[in-house]
Amino acid sequence: MSAAGAVAAGRPRGTAGGLRLTWVQPEDLLPHELAASGDEGRDVTALADRWAAAGGDVTAPVSGASPVPAPPALRALAVDLLDAADALPGPDSADEPDDLDAVRATWPSAWDLPTTVERDRLHGAWLGRAAGCLLGKPVEKIPRHGIREILTATGRWPLRDWFTARGLPADVAARWPWNRRSAPTSLAENIAGMPEDDDLNFPLLALRVLETHGPGFTSAHVAQAWLDWLPAGRVFTAERVAYRNLLLGLTPPDTARRHNPFREWIGAQIRADVYGWTNPGRPDRAAEAAWRDAAVSHVRAGAYGAIWVAAMAAAAPVAGDVDAVLDAGESVLPPGSRFTAAVREARALGAAGDDWESIVDTLYARHGHLHWVHVRNNAALVAAALAYGRGDLERSICAVVAGGWDTDSNGATVGAVTGALTGAARLPGRWVAPLRNRLASSIAGFDGIGFDELADRTLALAHGSLA
Template sequence: MSGAGAPDGGPATGPRRLTWVQPEDLLPHELAASRDEGRDVTALVERWAAAGGEVTAPVGGASAVPASPELRALAGELLDAADALPGPDPADEPDDLAAVRATWPTAWNLPATVELDRLHGAWLGRAVGCLLGKPVERIPRHGIREILTATGRWPLRGYFTAKGLPAEVAARWPWNRRSAPTSLAENIAGMPEDDDLNFALLALRVLETYGPDFTSADVAQAWLDWLPAGRVFTAERVAYRNLLLGLTPPETARRHNPFREWIGAQIRTDVYGWTNPGRPDLAAEAAWRDAAVSHVRAGAYGAIWVAALAAAAPVAGGIDEVLDAGESVLPPGSRFTAAVREARALGAGTDDWESIVDTLYERHGHLHWVHVRNNAALVAAALAYGRGDLERSICAVVSGGWDTDSTGATVGAVTGALAGASGLPEGWVAPLGNRLASSIAGFDGVGFDALASRTLALARGAA
């Protein structure tokens, strides 16, 4: 389970190791992140390699063999050195809300009155898209296609199934073992737990508890009070660790956190949009305060982009209005903004989805499968390509690979909100059984209709 890069188990043999926190495992990810940000880490790489450190980042978050105490200490020293390096040009990639907000429009040409059916559709769409992507999380794009082709189900048009899957294909591309027992078509009995839904629930509780003017410190406290540490990964796990060490936001996002521009904050912010219908600016401000606990720059841009999409989707008349609203809150000179805009144009330009994804992989295939920029580009392309249709959109984005449950959830939330619950296909919605499992206290077994009613109450209160 995870849209933010949950481990799918430890090494094949030997004891499992905790992931996402050991200095020797964080450092290779930091070297990659720093290079992507334009920092010169040549000296750090040389020192680490000379000491016998592994330069290539572990895919699953933890290397197979623990480091020696000496190597672990060196990794901590080099992480400190990396943290001290200058970041990207703040003129293009600002890291404070005031600078980002200075580029926003002063007026919003969107309706501000939202209907319960549209919010219900947003919740259902988020769950449907997430559920579709869960069993193939971590399986690469070509593996997903092989699974579907081997069962005569390409192109994707329904939940994944193990029925008819040849044994050799199943062995080559094993399902996400945490998700498959509850997310394959033959096993679905309600919406299983996933962090893409847990964080939406947590945002709802933050708003209900602290109100629309909540702070980053309130979000941090909500994590400690209501979010089990074992249900967070990558940047969120590092930030959680930093909270327990006594740091406060935004420093929790910046100390020894190579995942600061990954997808984690982008999956947390739909509710801030749904409760600010027609106001992408207010939604983005709330999303930034949430994101600041664990992410910086592009990691936060993904959060405000999705929040702005979510503010528009339940009130807009079409997908272009929604995408315009999302882009309106982004720093115009950032790489994230360029990636989203290019991907949108690609998605709108042809009905050949595979050629669109080919181009996205040429542009962003070097990034980790849960980085924010590649996944946001895939989301933008799928939304433009899908033209507001839930099935066309979520099947496109999930078949594109990378962080399949998170991108499916975001695309499903937007298209579900455009359609409303009454406009969603029964074949996608019925397996949910109006039931969501969660380890967030007080939410296990909650119905999507109840969540929509609570969201509407907050939206009316904000209005």
């Protein structure tokens, strides 16, 4: 069809060649905004009715873009309704504060954790993060029952090894296609080092921010680092919206608040580990740093996920067991928030039983209404897997990846905690050797870097934080 024909058919000019940007088109953002506002307790009934009456789909696209772009008039209405949603009064709950001072007011005055960290533990954290991420990459976006069907068909259920396409029946492969960006480099038969992933790109960027600006960096420093070093095509959901907002001239924290229905999704949670590793034994310092990073793109629970992971990452390289790590993470959370309740309940479930499938069934009953990239459901799954895995890397990452939702991000977080608890020298070779001490990245200066060098640079920053 010609460009004129595309316009006549109601498609905006420029889409005829198949380009369909995810996570930023107004008609795709609006259904997510209706869900996000509803979850926050705001009444968006009138907005939803206007959208549906105009022919808009109130069902949010699972993968970030609806199949067909909206006609210009419908897209314009989506923009108006997003503006209207932004103008609605925010959630009024003291249990879920949106500023660091209010969150910090509930923190303990001290933590009973060592502050001396060994390089081997930091090395283990990097390796564990990569291994867990790599395990989850090929099945990202595949639902839990699809993951089980793949594993059963290839004789690998329950999950205890890398995914493989060998022996996978054609009908199962067609029903549950691998993540097309990941499968070529993340299946057992193809692994040759750690391929690029946003779950590793963001820790690399945090390392660069700390090396450049020191522990007193600001949210503006983080935003500038994105623009200087992070390709726009390598960010998704809230980060892609915030990146767009930066290009529109907004600054943090406004970048997290304009037309951003993903503000309480998982993105900031995957960016926080380095802030913990460089503040060993100090969950407070780690959480404060993670909050400043999160403020570029997230609010409330989106930021709680970041400080929770940062606090656990501060404890994991110096703690003696996973309970101390989970205690540290919970200590920085607003005690009355839904996020806190979710991770505490999930931790109790994971610690109390050995029937992982039953545990995950309960989590899905509680949180299955949330999008697979939301922060609460994924944090609950992480907490349960850490408690269930009892510090063992293989048991923990296999459990969390088999649980579905955001498989690579959750695998990375769980792998980082258990890798730090274990230390590089004691990690199982079959999970570490395929990484080949090599990490691919589109961030300049990091492509092909070794995990040993990353451990050295992280240790230098950790020593500096204690000086």
